[in-house]
Amino acid sequence: MIISQVLPLLSAIFVIGLGFFILLKNLKSSINIVFFFLSVVVTIWLVGTYRMFVSVVDDQIMFWDRFIYIGVVYVPSLMYHFSILFTKQKKQGQSVFLSYVVGTFFLIMSSTPYFVEGVFRYEWGVHSKAQLFHHIFMLYFAVFIGLLFYNVVKFYRFTDSGVARSQARYVLLAFGVLVSIGTLGFLPAYGISIFPFSYLSGLFFTIILAYSILKYRFMDIRFIFKKSTVFLASLLLALGSSYFIFNFLTWNFPRVDNLDILALLVGLLVMQPARLLFGYIANKYFFADIYDYNEVLRDLSHRLTSTIDLDEIATAIVNTVLDSFRLEKTGLVLHKQINSSVRFQSVKVHGFSKQELNTFSNNQFLKKYLEINQGALSVDEIPLRVRRIHDQEFVNNLLALMKLMRELHITLCIPMFKENHLLGLLILGRKISKESYSNKDFELVETLANQASVALDNALLYQKVKDFNLELQNKVDAATKDLMRTNKKLQYTNANLQQLDKAKSEFLSITSHQLRTPLSGIKGYLSMLIDGDFGKMTPRVGKVIKELYQNSERMSRLINTFLNISRIEANRLMLNKTEVDFTELLRTTFNDFKPEAKKKNLKYLLHLPKKNICFYMDSDKIKDVVINLIDNAIKYTLQGEVVISAEMDAKKLTIKVEDTGVGMKPSEIDNLFQKFSRGIGIAQINTGGSGLGLYIVRKITEAHCGKAFAKSRGKDKGSVFGVELPICKKVR
Known part of the structure; x- marks a missing residue:
């Protein structure tokens, strides 16, 4: 067998191998499926050519040549279809269908003497002779291959994504x-002798696309490529070990039977350690930047929901992007009040200096640009965006920003918003591997930023309360030290401390009065x-007034929430129990x-x-419990019903609020009644929650010697929240 006969078979193995790699990555992806079928028809061409080259009889040559065209006639259609999917065109279904119809026509014609007839023999092989419809087929081939290049070139010129441009370059x-090389294989059909190096085109095609996959994540098969590489290396080492052991034992113990079984067992024992070793080497040196998208999000979500401390949250965010992308530098800056001004300030950095990030993040044009676009800013994509902007001043500012980013080695800047308010920036430098960020990287980092925004907002609020408490504590500590310095000032200092505590209590009381009194008037x-005491209103005005009333109710409930939290944190939650008609209390709250x-x-x-239902309780506190339960159910029920019920037996009163809302997993229930705790994914449904309502429910219920509970059959299956209160027959 000469080398010219082996070339098609060698290329076929590489092409079909790449096709299976890409298909197995995502069996539902249209572009992966089309590429697989393209690899199949190219493989048919190459395998058929190999069989044709090794055939001797003319009938066999003609049979295998016509077999080749089973694949070749669909090459232009599949290439054109691939270009439509790659460039994300959505209105080309008819042209794609037409290309397949024409391909099918030529498939039918290929079995007739009007397409190919007769055998042309030359120094390096054989080929059938082209006839009339083969000439027409070549025109069809040229048209749709030309459309492939037109689509990809057009996409390359106009896309804003640097990664997509790199992918398009390697596709071209x-x-x-x-x-260009493969079509030279048609020359023998027209009587032109040529060495069949055209059949190496499949090999070159595979190598170029494999490089694009590894460097630019084209069709995103790097994960399965890594797994397959590790498995293949482990298998080869195991087989090599078995082969070596078998030969060694056979040489030294020629008369012993079943040495092959012993050698096979050694190979099996080597297999698993080899997989671990090659897996470690692949992760550390070759595929260090491959990550599991869902696992990264799940891990960060767990970290963010397990703490309210700002430093811990910032550390979790920065460490997540560092570990996921293998970065040289990264940092997190937040909008904070510094003295009398509000500026961006670094809270966690790696590789950058805090001064660098503070200078960059407080650039006024950067803030303006991010508030307008509300998306990630990549330094590599600024030159592409500049082409479509006609405001020269804006262009100059954007180019100046790009220069600053390059000077500071900033590659990516991701804004974090909370209700259209720019909360902070996640700033990323280059990867250690020097590779560019892929579309998948952009999606992940923007999703991370969205998750982090809610946690950071709650942490900042908690930090303010914590700082305020710390400030008060410092004052108390200072006063205590003054007491210890001299006994002469003991009474005076003690009076001051009592006055400070009184002022603290008065502050809460005054705050409550100052907030509630005007709100009650409103x-x-x-x-x-609404009741028409000032005359009849138009429907439009009436709707606005009702909205104002409902917002006032919400503000009133929010004031009660924070006042209750203050009392709970200070261990001053006092109960004023009286005999209450709970039935009327529940009915009134229900109507609200x-x-x-x-x-x-x-x-x-x-x-x-x-x-x-009448018994002793603190009516104001129990009403807050009912309000929080009903408010929680209505907030997270998008459709269906909310049912409030009360049951009483000899020992306890049970209040339940059932809904058909988002539901929850059993694993989430234990943490729901903790401070600042919310279910997974709840922030996307209602961004305004504080995470304090159910915490207050639990604290007030426990103060009444009762317990709070929650039940759910799972996600999107509704939930039941409620409390159980023991029946008090007399005031304690």
């Missing part, structure tokens, strides 16, 4: 090699307007939420026992 190179006048339930088109029901 790979298909250019395949077409609610009263709004209620009178009717407008909100109606606004969301929810079925809103109240189930009460026929006999009134």
